[in-house]
Amino acid sequence: GQNIDQPTEMTATEGAIVQINCTYQTSGFNGLFWYQQHAGEAPTFLSYNVLDGLEEKGRFSSFLSRSKGYSYLLLKELQMKDSASYLCAVRDSNYQLIWGAGTKLIIKP
Amino acid sequence: IAGITQAPTSQILAAGRRMTLRCTQDMRHNAMYWYRQDLGLGLRLIHYSNTAGTTGKGEVPDGYSVSRANTDDFPLTLASAVPSQTSVYFCASGSGGTDTQYFGPGTRLTVL
Numbered sequence: 001g002q003n004i005d006q007p008t009e010m011t012a013t014e015g016a017i018v019q020i021n022c023t024y025q026t027s028g029f030n031g032l033f034w035y036q037q038h039a040g041e042a043p044t045f046l047s048y049n050v051l052d053g054l055e056e057k058g059r060f061s062s063f064l065s066r067s068k069g070y071s072y073l074l075l076k077e078l079q080m081k082d083s084a085s086y087l088c089a090v091r092d093s094n095y096q097l098i099w100g101a102g103t104k105l106i107i108k109p
Numbered sequence: 110i111a112g113i114t115q116a117p118t119s120q121i122l123a124a125g126r127r128m129t130l131r132c133t134q135d136m137r138h139n140a141m142y143w144y145r146q147d148l149g150l151g152l153r154l155i156h157y158s159n160t161a162g163t164t165g166k167g168e169v170p171d172g173y174s175v176s177r178a179n180t181d182d183f184p185l186t187l188a189s190a191v192p193s194q195t196s197v198y199f200c201a202s203g204s205g206g207t208d209t210q211y212f213g214p215g216t217r218l219t220v221l
Contacts (some may be wrong), residue, residue, distance in 0.1 A: 004151060031207060042199060042212035043152070050207075087152070096167065097210065099151030 004100035028093025035087040083107045113213035130185045132200030140203040141183040145196040190220045
């Protein structure tokens with residue numbers, strides 16, 4: 001079967017750095033996405049990785065290792081507004097997105 | 110209209126009733142999707158459409174139907190609602206290339 005694993009919940013301090021991990025087992029791989037979802041709102045696109053390595057976009061970076069079936073999202077200089085759920089999704093061989101259950105990130109002052 | 114809109118925002122529905130959730134996008138995206146989101150689970154694909162006039166089944170299609178008469182609209186119909194269809198429903202559309210999906214604001218549906 002297809003599976004995306006992420007931690008259910010993480011806590012971090014304002015101004016700090018946090019890394020959210022995602023491991024996947026899917027039938028085929030055609031890219032990995034990270035989305036942010038604030039409570040009661042729609043998911044919004046953060047990043048896309050299809051090749052191994054690090055993609056940096058401001059305070060957010062995303063890393064991919066296809067051989068290990070592993071990705072992480074790195075958030076720097078955390079702000080209170082970063083409190084949200086972070087969703088990892090993999091596009092499989094049918095070009096459909098398989099979604100993890102999401103990681104709820106709690107930021108404390 | 111800017112982006113994707115969904116209607117209604119929320120709805121309480123009696124079991125056995127028919128319900129259509131509406132979704133409209135103005136980004137001229139070819140692909141559109143319907144997901145449901147339940148607590149503790151990832152988004153699950155119900156139906157999708159790669160282009161106007163075509164539709165396909167996702168992971169959890171039973172009890173739902175869709176149509177894609179034109180590029181902009183992708184309604185989702187529950188023929189006879191059941192309590193297990195209580196969920197938050199998101200419509201999304203995607204562009205070519207990386208096919209990043211952009212989501213509507215969602216419809217919160219409760220079936221009693």
